[in-house]
Amino acid sequence: MKITQISIFIENQSGRLWEVCDLLGKNNINIRALSLADTSDFGILRLIVNDPEKAYQKLRENEFTVGKTEVIAVEVPDSPGGLAKVLKILKDNNINVEYMYAFVERSGDCAIMIFRFDETDKAIEALNNNGIKTIKGQEIYGL
C-alpha cells in the first residue's frame, strides 16, 4: 500500500526541469503524478512514475541527486467535503501530513491524493479502519 516516490534535487536554473523530464521520456518512463516544491535557491521535484526503480537508476546514472521515499496514495471522494473527511481522520488520529499533492487521474468516483506522513504505517491503519482506501503501488504505476 506504500508506493515509491522519486525525489530529485533541482537547482533553480532554466532548463533543469526539462532535462529531468527529457531523460525520463527517452527511457520510456511515464510520469503519473508530480509536485514541485521550491525555495529561492532550489526545488525538489517529487514524482510518481510507472517504473520507479528504473527512473531512480537512470537519474542516478545522470548524476542527479535522487531519493526514494515511501508515500501513500489515497482515494478521496470526489465531492464537496471529500478531502476534509480524509483529513479529519488524520487529525483525530494525531497524524501530521508532511506534504501532499494530487494525482492526475481519477479512479472511479474518487480522486487520488498522494500523502507523505512521518508515521506512514499509522496513517495507513487509521485510514483503512475508517473506510478510506489506499491504493497499491502496482495499481498506481499502471494506471
Added chain:
Amino acid sequence: MIWNEEYETLPREALEALQLKRLQNLVERVYATVPFYRKKLDEAGVRPEQIKSLDDLKRLPFTTKQDLRDNYPFGLFAVPKEQVVRIHASSGTTGKPTVVGYTKRDINTWAELMARTFQAAGVGKGDILQNAYGYGLFTGGLGAHYGAELIGASVIPISGGNSKKQIMIMQDFGTTAISCTPSYALNLYEVAEEMGVDLKKLPVKVGVFGAEPWTNEMRREIEEKWGIDAIDIYGLSEVIGPGVAFECVEAKNGMHINEDHFLVEIIDPETGEQLPYGEKGEIVFTTLTKEAIPLIRYRTRDITRLIKAPCICGRTFVRMEKVMGRSDDMLIIRGVNVFPSQIESILMETKGILPHYLIIVDRENNLDTLEVLVEVNEEFFSDEIKKLQQLEISIEKSIKEMIGISAKVRLVEPKTIERSQGKAKRVIDKRKI
C-alpha cells in the same frame, strides 16, 4: 603635522645607523632570553655578534604565525611575566589565538606610534576623537586610545557597534575625528542617512581607518559621503597593533612605516629571497624596540610594495602601498581572518562527510559578503524542503558561531562546482582590492 620631528625626519644615514644598533641589540637580547630564538639562530649558524650591517638581516631566520601558535601562550616572551603589563590576542579563529604582551615601555612606544599616526592625519590637541575600533583583546581599540590621549585629544572610547548611538554621540559631543574600520564608516553613513542625519554637516573632519583592506575607490566614497579626509593605517597585533605604518593627510599616498621601530623587508613569498625596493612581495617586519615579544623577520603574509621616493610631508620613512592580498589562503572578511579550513570543518561536522564546496567572497555596498555553495549528495538530500532549509540554516549558524560572520549557504546540485586537477579551488574572491 609631525609628532616626533626628530625621528620621523631622520636623514637616511642616521636612521640606518640607529636601526643597526637596535638590530644588534635585539638579536643579542632574544638570543639570551628566548630559547626558541637561540635554537633557531644556532640552527641557522648565526651568532649575535656576526650582525655587522643591516644587510646581515638576510642571514636571520623568519618567524611565522605558526611559531607564535606553537609557543602559545607565552613561549616567545622575552621578559619575565611580571614586566608584562598588557596582554592582547588575535581572535584565534583557527584554534588557539596568537598572544602578544607589552611591557610598560612597549605600551609607551605603541602610544607614540599611534600619536604619530593621528598627528599625520591632522588630529591633535583639542580634537574630539570617537574611537569606534573594538576594545578588548583586539589591539585596535586600546592602541588608538592611548595614542590619541598622548597627543591630548579628547577620546570617546565608544568601541564598535551600536550605530545609532554612535551617530547621536557624534552630533551631541561634536566629534571631530573618527577611527574605525572603513567598512564600518560606510555602515555608519547608511545609519545616519536612515536617521536623517547629514554627516557632512557635522564637525567630523577626518577618519583614521584600518584593520581591513580597502580600495582608493572606497576612500573616495567615504570622503564624499562624510565630507572628511579618510586616512589609511596599517598594523598587526604580532608586530605591535595599529601604528606600524600610517598615511599622511598631505599626500594620502602610501603608509609611512615607523622605521625607527620596525625594520621592513619585501620578500618573494615562495623563495624567501629579499626583493628590491618597488617590487611586489610579502612584507616582513623585525621589531627593533619591542621588549615583551620581539619578533625577528616576522612574515605577515600581506602582499604589498615599498615606495622609497621622498614624501611631500617631509617624513623620511619609506612608505608601503595598500595591502594587495595575502600570500596564504587566509581571507580577511569584514576585518576578520577566515580560513577555508574552518568552513570545511563545519561542513564535515554537519553530516560526517565532506561535500564539495565553494566559498565566494564579494563586496556589496562596501560590505564583504560570504557565500558558501554546498553540493547536495544523497547524505545531504531529503524530499522535504524544510529539512534542506534547516540544513542550510544550521550550517549558517555554525559559521556565524565559529567565525562571527554571517554567511549565506546555498545548496547546489552535484558536480556543479568545478573540479580541478590539482589542489581544489575552494575560494573565489570577487572583491576588487
